[in-house]
Amino acid sequence: MNKLKYADFLTELQKGSQYGVFIDETGIPNKENKKTWVAVIINPTIMREIFVSIDSVIKGASEFTELELKELHFVDIYNGKKGYRDIPFGKRLGIFKVLVDLFKHYNLPILVQSMSPEFLQQFEDLYSQGITSFGPFDLTNYNDMGLFYLLHKVKHYILEHRSNNHELARVFIDENYKKNGVGILTPLFKDVFLDSGVFFGDSADITPIQLADFAAFSLNRTQLFIKSSEPKIRDVSLLEILSPLAEQYIDIDKIKATIIRSNSTQNE
Structure with a gap:
């Protein structure tokens, strides 16, 4: 899937008839063998505004740092690295405040799924039924299972909140897990995800x-x-700014039974 195709996806997305789902992964502090997947879900009615807002934040940060930024690197901002080296910490905090305000203003929901080898033990009942993979996902691999589990959460969230069955979601995932341009297609998500799949891309292009x-x-x-x-x-200063964001993290736990049902359908 080339960048031109992604440009078409983004143009269509901004017309406001589709959900946008944007996913990234992160490690857990002091846990090398634990991954957390995070999804931000954007309602079709505010899609265009979100694109404009995030572009405005990046432009503001560029003017702030006198750099030509295409994306924000939050660890660098926080630690005063690279172009942020000579900017006082108090000023750098302003970037975080702007983003928290954006999440709160648009009431953007955040779904989270952490996964580790220890957590996989909870799925022994699935494995005992011979369910160890689904399409390209290795359900015995904690990173694969973490993403798969999160995608189920996203699917259920949209099913519960969309206005009608014609509202589908375009799902983008940061390219680290798979290369930019790669897509994973599976009929499991065809009733919610456009093209029955998820697509990996560069956050500088898919802001x-x-x-x-x-x-x-x-x-x-x-x-x-x-x-x-x-x-x-x-x-402490950073946490005071981030604390209002806590209300945006939500959880839906309807996954295990759905995985079993979906796998049964796939094997029919």
Whole structure:
């Protein structure tokens, strides 16, 4: 799937008749064998505004740093690395505040799924039925299962919130897990996801992926703060800004039975 095709996808998405789902992954602090997948879901009615807003944030950050930025790297912003080196911490915090305000203003829901080898033990009942894969997803691999589980959450969220059965979702995932331009297609998602699949791309080109990156960064920093016995003053300052974002993280737990049903249908 080339960039031109993605441009067509994005143009169609901004017309406001489709959901947009943007996903990124992150590691858990001090847990090398644990991954967390984060999805930000955007309603069709605000899709165009979101694209304009995130572009405005990037433009503002570019003017702020006097750099030509195509994407925001939140770890660099927080740590004062690269182009942010000479910018005072208090000013850098302003970028986080703007993004939190964006999430709150548009009431953007965030779905999260963490997965580890230990967590996979909860699915022994699936494995005992011979269910160890679904399409390209290896359900015994914690990274694959984490994404698969999250996509089910996304599917159920949209089924419960969409206005009609014709509202489908275009799903984009940051390219780290698969190469830019790769798509994963499966009939399991055909009633909700456009083209029955998810597509991997560069967050510099598909800018709303950066919202998922921010949601993942915020989750990581919050977890580090909670685990720290002696948090730094700047960590406290960041957490004060991020704390309103907590209400946007939601959870739906209807997955295991659906996986069983879906696998049975696939094998018929």
